[in-house]
Amino acid sequence: MDIKEAKLEIINTVKAYLSKNSEGEYIIPRVHQRPILLMGPPGIGKTQIMEQVAKECGIALVSYTITHHTRQSAVGLPFIVKKDYMGKEYSVTEYTMSEIIAAVYDKIESSGLKEGILFIDEINCVSETLAPAILELLQFKRFGNTDIPNGWVLATAGNPPEYNKSVRELDIVTLDRVKRIDVRENFPVWKEYAYKKGIHPAIISYLDLRRNNFYRIEESVDGTEFATARGWEDLSQTMSIYEQMGVQISDSIVYQFIQHRKIAVDFANYYELYIRYEKEYPIDEVLAGRFENYNLKKLSGAPFDERLSVVSILVAKLANRAKAVLFKNNTITEIFDVLKEIKSSESGETSKLLLAQINSLREEYSSEGITPERAEVLKATAKKLKEYIENSKDSESFDTLKNLFDADTALLDNDIDELSKSLEYAFDFMELIFGASQEMTVFVTELSINIYTLRFIEEFGCEKFYRYNKILLVDGETL
Numbered sequence: 001m002d003i004k005e006a007k008l009e010i011i012n013t014v015k016a017y018l019s020k021n022s023e024g025e026y027i028i029p030r031v032h033q034r035p036i037l038l039m040g041p042p043g044i045g046k047t048q049i050m051e052q053v054a055k056e057c058g059i060a061l062v063s064y065t066i067t068h069h070t071r072q073s074a075v076g077l078p079f080i081v082k083k084d085y086m087g088k089e090y091s092v093t094e095y096t097m098s099e100i101i102a103a104v105y106d107k108i109e110s111s112g113l114k115e116g117i118l119f120i121d122e123i124n125c126v127s128e129t130l131a132p133a134i135l136e137l138l139q140f141k142r143f144g145n146t147d148i149p150n151g152w153v154l155a156t157a158g159n160p161p162e163y164n165k166s167v168r169e170l171d172i173v174t175l176d177r178v179k180r181i182d183v184r185e186n187f188p189v190w191k192e193y194a195y196k197k198g199i200h201p202a203i204i205s206y207l208d209l210r211r212n213n214f215y216r217i218e219e220s221v222d223g224t225e226f227a228t229a230r231g232w233e234d235l236s237q238t239m240s241i242y243e244q245m246g247v248q249i250s251d252s253i254v255y256q257f258i259q260h261r262k263i264a265v266d267f268a269n270y271y272e273l274y275i276r277y278e279k280e281y282p283i284d285e286v287l288a289g290r291f292e293n294y295n296l297k298k299l300s301g302a303p304f305d306e307r308l309s310v311v312s313i314l315v316a317k318l319a320n321r322a323k324a325v326l327f328k329n330n331t332i333t334e335i336f337d338v339l340k341e342i343k344s345s346e347s348g349e350t351s352k353l354l355l356a357q358i359n360s361l362r363e364e365y366s367s368e369g370i371t372p373e374r375a376e377v378l379k380a381t382a383k384k385l386k387e388y389i390e391n392s393k394d395s396e397s398f399d400t401l402k403n404l405f406d407a408d409t410a411l412l413d414n415d416i417d418e419l420s421k422s423l424e425y426a427f428d429f430m431e432l433i434f435g436a437s438q439e440m441t442v443f444v445t446e447l448s449i450n451i452y453t454l455r456f457i458e459e460f461g462c463e464k465f466y467r468y469n470k471i472l473l474v475d476g477e478t479l
Helices: 003-017 046-057 071-075 099-111 131-140 187-197 201-209 229-245 251-255 261-280 283-287 296-300 304-344 350-365 372-391 398-433 438-449 451-460 463-472
Strands: 036-039 060-065 078-085 088-095 116-121 152-158 179-182 216-220 223-227
Touching: 003 036, 003 046, 003 152, 003 179, 003 187, 046 060, 046 116, 046 152, 060 099, 099 116, 131 152, 187 201, 187 229, 187 438, 187 451, 201 229, 201 261, 201 304, 223 229, 223 261, 229 251, 251 261, 261 304, 283 304, 283 398, 296 304, 296 398, 304 350, 304 372, 304 398, 304 438, 304 451, 350 372, 350 398, 372 398, 398 438, 398 451, 398 463, 438 451, 438 463
Parallel strands: 036 152, 036 179, 060 116, 116 152
Antiparallel strands: 078 088, 216 223
């Protein structure tokens, strides 16, 4: 299955394992809760899946790469104790608590979450001395003398032997104690994630055109060459910073992340073209409705790769604006709820109530189980409420707060209106150059795949999107 399907399966497994009966007991006994084994090639997002699952299930996560551990750190250190057996004293070896299990208890203490996932990565790359302890972990959910706490799901991950020379093949005894999920790379699924994570649009555009280069592992005369999802994401972060610093993105920089020489050179060349297209076809002018003097003939007659790159730039610009507007809209909604609660209070101590709400927001966005997106909204809400206090002439007057809120709401309404117009201009531009063509199909499809443009359209509408979506798409598939 692909990584998206695997994530859903893991969520369902975690929920099933943590389901309780009316007496508060786990329905599936601990002994029958098979550890999850996620098997797949490196760099496709196995670790990130666990982070997302924990966030979405509202539970804690402790993650370890087992290859970084010795038997002593995983199982515990031995020490001698004196015990009396049948009237005779003996020296007996016992073990300290495993460092890994101790980390679970530390997480419970720091997060306040009693349920979670203990994720052990590279499970099939352990040393020979640690292998018996791993089998015991999978079978009995314990390291050394210490059990994993109740309410903690054991999840593991490994790479197939063709991807890692250090892999130890798991025997039937071990495999018969796990719930195995095999995952494979899938570019369309990754692209949804890439849009949400803000992966550089040049990378998304390039991989749309060269999908075979998304994930490649090959043997050459120079050794193993590879390109992975992890590599593209890490490259994206560096590219964004380098662009701000004015550093040129060369093939040698790309190769530091995409260690496949041919792909690295190909992407570096494409990136140069992508930057050139941004200059030759100023999309900001299009989104402002100023394209009467645009070189329409040149674009309509350009090679297919060039036309699709311009469409990609157009979608990226719209997505960035939609992301900002949606963030501001979510923040305004949170502020509205806070002010509504303050107004309903009969105490009349507006500033005191507002400070209490700010502190409550800070506690919530610092909590363990909150998603990063939600945390950022709450941070912005707390910051804005603090500005209300600082900018208010009368901090005890609710009307003053309402006036500040109304001004922010008016700014949001203006941003929504401007983006709605930009969407219309974008469709006008596409119609003028391409009509109901393959490029228009790509444009509509990308707007529906990108989480930010789709959310904006769902919330605020776009007549031309719905019209072209109906014309160009049949049963969810592009013509």
